[in-house]
Amino acid sequence: MENRSLTADDRPVPVGTANRPLTFGVEEEFFVVDPRTRRILSRAPDVLARTRGLGAHLCGEFTGAQVEANSPVCTTAEDARSFLVTARGELHRAAADAGLAVAATGTVILGDPAAASLSEGRRYAAIAAHFGALRDSHVVCGCHVHVGVPDRPTAVAVSDHLRRWLPFLVALSANSPFQSGRDTGHASWRTVTWNRLPSSGPPPLLRTLTEHERAVRGLASTGAILDRHMVYWDIRLSDHLPTLEIRVGDVAATAEEALLFATLTRGLTTRALTDVRVGAPAPAISAPTLRAAVWRAAREGLEGVVPDPLTGEALTASAAMERVRRAALPGLAVTGDTDLVSSLLDRVLTSGSGAYRQRAAYAKRERMTDVVDHVLTQTREGLG
DSSP: OTTGGGOTTTSOOOSSSSOSOOOEEEEEEEEEEOTTTOOBOSOHHHHHTTOOSSGGGEEEOSBTTEEEEEOOOBSSHHHHHHHHHHHHHHHHHHHHHTTOEEEOOSSOSSSOGGGSOBOSSHHHHHHHHHHGGGGGGGSOOEEEEEEEOSOHHHHHHHHHHHGGGHHHHHHHHOOBOEETTEEOSOSBHHHHHHTTSTTEESOOOOOSHHHHHHHHHHHHHTTSOSSGGGOEESEEEOSSSSEEEEEEEEOOSSHHHHHHHHHHHHHHHHHHHHHHHTTOOOOOOOHHHHHHHHHHHHHHGGGSEEEOTTTOOEEEHHHHHHHHHHHHHHHHHHHTOHHHHHHHHHHHHHHOOHHHHHHHHHHHHOOHHHHHHHHHHHHHHOOO
16 A cells, blocks of 8 residues: 555664654633533633633633643653643532533533523634534534644644644544434544534645645635634644644543643654654545544544554454554654653553443443533543
């Protein structure tokens, strides 16, 4: 198959091409929940008004039923861990003070996404008016990882190399099997819902910054985006910072899983940067093949098969996670995160994905309220 010889597993790793840790940051989105009814509530302002100590790192989102935590620039995994744990703890405390709770799940378990009120701002109102019922695709919660890269042309090239790993990251982060009281039949319904938007999903194979700009102009000219901030690709360039944003994941069920997702993503990005610097071509995976692989990963998560869009193989979860771990190893070695990622991957494979654990909570008594209670506990306490 084309580019089979360029798999990260098989290709020798050049030495000394990416020998400094890349900076990174993590965004996590959460739902605001009524702990009595377990339904979402549009009371994010009440939660945020009671936060203290983290300032602008905690903010609102598209609707009043969502809050967001944005880390400062991190250099080490410990930096990220400290923020993730602290931010979740502070949001829990502030929500409890308001008689509320925060839930780390990719989709609304109980409640109606369409009933969530828009947050203040003309831009949100314009998006809702332009896209009609597709506004509900924004009522989801994800985990976004920003990784520092030298410049925008390099960011385009790194994005091309990272495309192959999107299904693996979807499977790992799957944490949204339920929507409004029903099982969707997908481990990551957030992925399916979000990908209904015309500017979302895997990015095209771009090759150059010129092609990137041409693609963005095409989205704007058709009305698929109102501004450049609405380029919702799973990997996208920042317009004002030297960063690449990997935004394919559901919000992690726990802080530990958010740390795993972020450090693994930085490792993959470091490896991709090395490949770019030595002139290794990015895998030429077609858009339909990649989109189908992402969908299959969203459907099955870690409890089914994970398609490798480059080789065409349907991998078991353990084989898929070992493949992506091996691909990231050179980058993880640079940052000293090899043992951390391996340990956390083992824990997740043992306990099951966030989606699996949500379904297990439901299976005990077939009560959707039990699922919400389980999610609230995990959000607050972690994997345990």
